[in-house]
Amino acid sequence: MIQIDQISKWYGDFQVLNNCTTKVDRGEVVVVCGPSGSGKSTLIKCVNGLEPVQQGTIRVEDTEVTAKRTNLTKLRSRIGMVFQHFELYPHMSVRANLCLAQEKVLGRSSDEANARAEALIKRVGLSEHIEKFPGQLSGGQQQRVAISRALAMDPIAMLFDEPTSALDPEMINEVLDVMVELAQEGMTMMVVTHEMGFARKVADRVVFMDAGAIVEDRPTEQFFGEPESDRAKDFLSKILNH
Amino acid sequence: MGDFDYSVIWDNLPFLWQGLQLSLWLTFLAIIGGIVLGTGLALMRLSGFLPLSLFAATYVNLIRSVPLILVIFWFYFLVPLAIGRPIGGFYSALIAFVMFEAAYYSEIIRAGIQSVRQGQVHAGQATGMNYWQVQRYIVLPQAFRNMIPILVTQGIILFQDTSLVFVVSLRDFMTVSSIVARTEGRLVEMYIFAAIVYFIICFAGSMFVRRLQKGPTA
Numbered sequence: 001m002i003q004i005d006q007i008s009k010w011y012g013d014f015q016v017l018n019n020c021t022t023k024v025d026r027g028e029v030v031v032v033c034g035p036s037g038s039g040k041s042t043l044i045k046c047v048n049g050l051e052p053v054q055q056g057t058i059r060v061e062d063t064e065v066t067a068k069r070t071n072l073t074k075l076r077s078r079i080g081m082v083f084q085h086f087e088l089y090p091h092m093s094v095r096a097n098l099c100l101a102q103e104k105v106l107g108r109s110s111d112e113a114n115a116r117a118e119a120l121i122k123r124v125g126l127s128e129h130i131e132k133f134p135g136q137l138s139g140g141q142q143q144r145v146a147i148s149r150a151l152a153m154d155p156i157a158m159l160f161d162e163p164t165s166a167l168d169p170e171m172i173n174e175v176l177d178v179m180v181e182l183a184q185e186g187m188t189m190m191v192v193t194h195e196m197g198f199a200r201k202v203a204d205r206v207v208f209m210d211a212g213a214i215v216e217d218r219p220t221e222q223f224f225g226e227p228e229s230d231r232a233k234d235f236l237s238k239i240l241n242h
Numbered sequence: 243m244g245d246f247d248y249s250v251i252w253d254n255l256p257f258l259w260q261g262l263q264l265s266l267w268l269t270f271l272a273i274i275g276g277i278v279l280g281t282g283l284a285l286m287r288l289s290g291f292l293p294l295s296l297f298a299a300t301y302v303n304l305i306r307s308v309p310l311i312l313v314i315f316w317f318y319f320l321v322p323l324a325i326g327r328p329i330g331g332f333y334s335a336l337i338a339f340v341m342f343e344a345a346y347y348s349e350i351i352r353a354g355i356q357s358v359r360q361g362q363v364h365a366g367q368a369t370g371m372n373y374w375q376v377q378r379y380i381v382l383p384q385a386f387r388n389m390i391p392i393l394v395t396q397g398i399i400l401f402q403d404t405s406l407v408f409v410v411s412l413r414d415f416m417t418v419s420s421i422v423a424r425t426e427g428r429l430v431e432m433y434i435f436a437a438i439v440y441f442i443i444c445f446a447g448s449m450f451v452r453r454l455q456k457g458p459t460a
Contacts, residue, residue, distance in 0.1 A: 050364050077370025087365035091383050100379060101369035153369060 001026045001157060001188050002047055007056030007066075009042065016042050017053065018212040024157070029189045031199040031220075034209035035235060040192040041084075043209070044159050047190065048072075048079045061156065077105045080150030084162040086142040088134035094121065094145050095130045098152045106153065113152075120148040124178055140171030147178055157188040164195055196240060200224060208232045250428045251435050261418030262439070268336060268414065269401040275340035276400070277393065280347025285377065287352055298348065305345035311406050314338040318410045331410040343400055350392050354385035391451045398447040402440065415439065 002024040009017040016039050024030045032040045045051040046058060049065050049072045058065040063075050088097050098117035102108045108116070121130050124144040126137075134142050143163055150158060160179065164172045176198050183189055183202040193199070199206055199220060206223040208216040210231045216223060227233045251258070286298035305313065317338040322328045329337075358381050366376035386393075405416035413421070416436060423432035 045364075048368060050367060073367075073370045073372045075370075076368055079368075081365075081368035083361055083365060083368075085361055087359075087361045089362070089365070089380055089384075091387060101366075101371060104375050104379065105370040149369070 001028075001061055002190065003057075003059040004043070004047070005057045005059075007043075007046060007053045007058060009046065009051070009053045009055075016212050017046070019056070020209075020212075020214045021056075022207050022214055022217050024188060024190050026188055027186045028204045029183045029187075029191065029202050030205045030207060031203040032190065032192045032207045032209060033194060033196070033199065033235070034215075038209040039212040040209050041161050044161050044190060044192050047159055048076045048081060050081075073105070077101070077153055078156050080147075080153060080155035080158040082143070082146050082150055082158070082160045082163045084165050086134070086139070086146045086166070088142055088146055088149070090134050093131050093133055094126070094137075097134070097145060098149050101149075102152050116152050117148070120151055121145070124148055138171060139167045140174045143167065143171075143175045144178055147175070147182075151182075157190070158182065160189065160191040160193065162192050162194075164193065194239060196224075196236075208235065210235075246431050247428060248431055248435075250422065250426045250431055254422045254426070257422065258415065258418055261413055261415040264332075264413060265401065265404045265415040268332075268339065268404050268407065269397065271336055272339035272343055272400055272404075273393075273397045275336070276343030276347045277351070279340060279344035280351050281382070283344060283348035284351040284355060287348065288355060302345045302348055305342055310338075310342050310403055311409060313342045314406060314409060317341070331407070331412045335407045335410055335412055339400065339404070343396070346396060347393070350389055350396060351385065354389035355381055357388050358384045391454045394447060394451045394454070398444050398451075401443065401447075 004020060004022050007017055007020050008015065018039075020039075020043060022030070032043065034040050042051055046053050047060065047065065049070070053066055056066065060075060060079065064070055065072070065075060088094075089100070092100065095114065095117055098120065099110070099113040102113035102116060103110065118127070118130065121127055124147065126141060126144060126148075129137060129141065129145075134145070137145065147163075163179070164175050167175065172195070176195060179189070179191070179198065180202055191198075191203075203220045205218060206216070206220050207214055208223065208227075208229070208231075215229050216227065216232050218228075223232070224236070227236055283298045283302060286294040287302070289295055314335055318331070318334040321334055321337065362380055362384065363376055366380040371379070404414055407414050408417040408420075419432050419436040423429045426432075
């Protein structure tokens with residue numbers, strides 16, 4: 001469903017992505033990991049065109065993201081995205097956060113949008129908070145709202161950019177639980193994360209990046225069982241031995 | 243102050259009130275117009291489209307490098323030449339204030355827009371909203387919330403600046419006070435009174451700003 005083909009990207013002289021190629025099939029969960037600064041977040045932001053690439057092509061279903069004429073707003077409305085810092089709209093209630101794009105982008109009626117919002121918020125266990133503002137919620141609650149906001153658009157795939165990195169440890173699981181459930185329902189997901197427990201549990205493949213390049217791209221058990229590269233071994237030993 | 247006669251104020255109250263109304267009305271309209279035009283200029287400046295941003299930058303820098311009184315004269319004398327008929331003191335002054343204040347407001351608004359995190363823009367874009375929708379529903383509401391105190395402060399300055407409209411024969415509060423002072427021969431009383439009125443209005447505005455700054459920011 002998502003085809004990333006030999007993409008490279010530079011910020012000025014600095015190369016952030018170096019000839020990256022990978023894919024995510026329908027219903028697949030792919031975890032992208034690697035040391036910080038390795039280009040994981042940049043890679044995932046290229047998938048829905050939030051970051052432009054200078055070389056290579058990205059296709060999502062039949063749409064070529066990297067083509068100049070592509071209607072990016074239309075494509076983005078079909079791909080959900082969850083951010084490290086939640087990025088809920090602070091001046092709107094939870095309900096309004098979930099309804100805004102449904103109404104303005106998909107053209108749903110207010111009743112329709114509200115019904116969808118209520119159903120999704122109930123699903124993540126936050127019904128009693130629906131009229132509150134993001135600032136009144138904990139980080140874990142905000143991230144669950146952010147996931148619901150993305151799901152409200154009925155996306156064909158979901159992108160997660162370090163969804164638990166900004167959370168206090170005790171809140172990580174409430175967010176991961178929602179993501180695991182989503183994965184088990186068959187959602188196509190690309191997840192940048194350091195949560196290796198999550199990767200082991202639901203990922204079909206793990207992509208390991210270092211210095212802007214994809215170093216390993218393998219089925220999950222193989223990646224954890226017998227990582228090929230020294231850099232991946234080093235990375236795994238550092239984050240798994242704690 | 244035994245020789246002073248403050249009854250002159252009481253006797254001329256309706257006349258003074260008319261002047262004050264004109265000052266307040268002009269301030270109000272100029273703030274609204276200035277913010278609307280200033281928002282447009284700020285969006286042009288930040289659009290990333292060179293001709294637009296260059297135009298906005300030139301406009302802002304040009305206006306900010308001339309005195310307000312000159313801009314008022316421009317519109318009073320030049321607009322009738324351009325459209326072939328006089329538009330009257332009030333409208334020429336209003337246009338001048340709007341054009342002048344827009345330059346200052348646009349810089350305030352530009353800073354306000356830039357204070358909204360890039361992640362918020364990405365969040366809006368990621369749900370498929372276009373540039374205008376992101377600005378309209380996500381960026382500008384947050385930007386204005388951050389800017390309200392400084393916008394009000396600029397409004398207070400604008401209120402004081404409206405006293406310049408005497409140059410186009412408009413009877414604002416300051417002009418009316420002067421007229422009363424001279425015709426009644428009560429200069430000291432009237433100028434003290436005018437100062438007190440300006441002080442009260444501007445001080446109330448400042449208190450309002452202070453409350454906004456202390457208020458909840460959630």
